[in-house]
Amino acid sequence: MKTTSQIKVGIGPRFFRGLVVCLCLCLCLCLCLGFFSLSSCKSGSSKPNPEAPASPGLVGTMHELKNSLSRLLPAIIDLDQYNDPKKQDFIIAEVKSLVLLSKQVTHSTAVARRDPSMRFISNAFLDDLEKAEESLLLGKREYARYSLLNVTAYCIECHTRTSTGPSFASQELENTLKKVGRLERGEYLLAVRQFDQALEEFMSLIKEKLIERNDFFVVDKAVRYALAVTVKFKSDPKKSLEIVDLIEKSAFAPYYLKQNAAGWKAALKEWQKEKVSSNSGRNSGSNASSLASIKERLGKAADLVKQGSRGGLDLFNKSGDIYFLRALSTLHLLMESELSTKLNKDQLGQALYLMGFCYEAVKDLSISTLHESYYESCIGAVAHSPWSKKCYNRLEESLFFGFTGSGGSRIPADVQKKLEGLRSLAN
Numbered sequence: 416m417k418t419t420s421q422i423k424v425g426i427g428p429r430f431f432r433g434l435v436v437c438l439c440l441c442l443c444l445c446l447c448l449g450f451f452s453l454s455s456c457k458s459g460s461s462k463p464n465p466e467a468p469a470s471p472g473l474v475g476t477m478h479e480l481k482n483s484l485s486r487l488l489p490a491i492i493d494l495d496q497y498n499d500p501k502k503q504d505f506i507i508a509e510v511k512s513l514v515l516l517s518k519q520v521t522h523s524t525a526v527a528r529r530d531p532s533m534r535f536i537s538n539a540f541l542d543d544l545e546k547a548e549e550s551l552l553l554g555k556r557e558y559a560r561y562s563l564l565n566v567t568a569y570c571i572e573c574h575t576r577t578s579t580g581p582s583f584a585s586q587e588l589e590n591t592l593k594k595v596g597r598l599e600r601g602e603y604l605l606a607v608r609q610f611d612q613a614l615e616e617f618m619s620l621i622k623e624k625l626i627e628r629n630d631f632f633v634v635d636k637a638v639r640y641a642l643a644v645t646v647k648f649k650s651d652p653k654k655s656l657e658i659v660d661l662i663e664k665s666a667f668a669p670y671y672l673k674q675n676a677a678g679w680k681a682a683l684k685e686w687q688k689e690k691v692s693s694n695s696g697r698n699s700g701s702n703a704s705s706l707a708s709i710k711e712r713l714g715k716a717a718d719l720v721k722q723g724s725r726g727g728l729d730l731f732n733k734s735g736d737i738y739f740l741r742a743l744s745t746l747h748l749l750m751e752s753e754l755s756t757k758l759n760k761d762q763l764g765q766a767l768y769l770m771g772f773c774y775e776a777v778k779d780l781s782i783s784t785l786h787e788s789y790y791e792s793c794i795g796a797v798a799h800s801p802w803s804k805k806c807y808n809r810l811e812e813s814l815f816f817g818f819t820g821s822g823g824s825r826i827p828a829d830v831q832k833k834l835e836g837l838r839s840l841a842n
Contacts, residue, residue: 510559
């Protein structure tokens with residue numbers, strides 16, 4: 416388990432590496448792999464730096480990383496393989512191998528010579544892998560799967576868009592993507608940030624299942640995934656309404672889904688009426704420092720969370736999704752900007768708490784325990800504050816609920832120890 420001194424992850428000028436580190440890691444891996452001229456994929460324009468000769472050991476390690484990821488990907492994407500008891504030893508062994516290989520990259524002197532920032536980025540990459548390994552061993556398999564999908568996305572996103580580095584395409588991966596259902600394929604595309612392709616898979620699945628009049632649980636999940644793309648990543652209320660209309664116009668959609676659709680539609684119509692500046696979207700490419708002040712941004716996010724919570728939070732009532740997704744988009748935009756360096760302690764605590772709350776509200780659309788990571792970061796970043804206490808209370812409740820079954824609550828000893836350390840930081 417991570418010690419309490421390790422929970423202050425990602426706090427800094429660009430402190431939420433969930434989105435930012437992905438891009439940085441891709442860039443640095445591309446540079447490193449291009450400079451090292453791996454035999455598996457050479458780029459004609461890449462020339463070695465004579466001042467920093469390539470490290471044969473690092474070349475081999477990066478090649479092994481590529482091979483391990485290529486072997487692991489099909490088993491992560493295909494839920495049948497991932498949940499197959501016969502595959503568990505293989506999956507755990509490959510993850511352990513990735514952790515060991517990543518440690519070699521992290522400790523390599525060649526990495527520091529190539530690019531000083533690579534040290535931090537490779538540490539972040541290793542940290543995510545260790546979390547995935549830890550989750551597998553604790554039985555938190557869903558968390559581990561999404562963590563591994565996101566880890567592989569670091570590399571895949573880069574190496575499918577540039578001419579340098581290894582190719583992760585393989586016949587086995589291609590066969591797996593063809594074999595799995597649209598939902599799993601859409602999840603994979605979403606993980607590697609291929610939003611348009613992911614949305615196409617989800618939309619096709621929704622239309623297909625509504626015609627077949629079955630698997631409404633899958634329809635529900637696909638609809639909410641599609642809305643996550645159009646609201647959180649594209650900031651597009653018009654496209655979001657097209658998704659909602661599919662449910663409203665269906666004669667076969669279940670009542671609870673139609674009720675949620677009515678709530679989504681009202682929220683989207685309200686959003687359309689708002690005066691939204693052209694640079695408020697996540698993909699606008701504008702400098703977030705030109706947006707409203709920190710206070711106004713946090714106030715807007717807090718108001719959206721309040722609106723999303725009006726109908727309550729339960730298994731079937733997801734009518735607040737639009738508000739929570741919009742709040743996340745607002746908060747991520749703030750945290751990824753230069754304004755993040757100007758947050759005072761109270762503002763930082765509020766931002767982390769709100770992000771944790773939102774991810775908890777939509778946890779079935781992302782890593783199911785991602786909110787716990789934000790609560791932990793809040794406790795470590797603004798220790799002994801009102802916000803750290805609020806974050807601890809929600810974290811404790813979430814952990815107790817997660818380890819509760821028909822036989823009562825059984826909290827593992829290491830989790831209890833971790834909670835004790837966090838409680839002392841929070842209070």
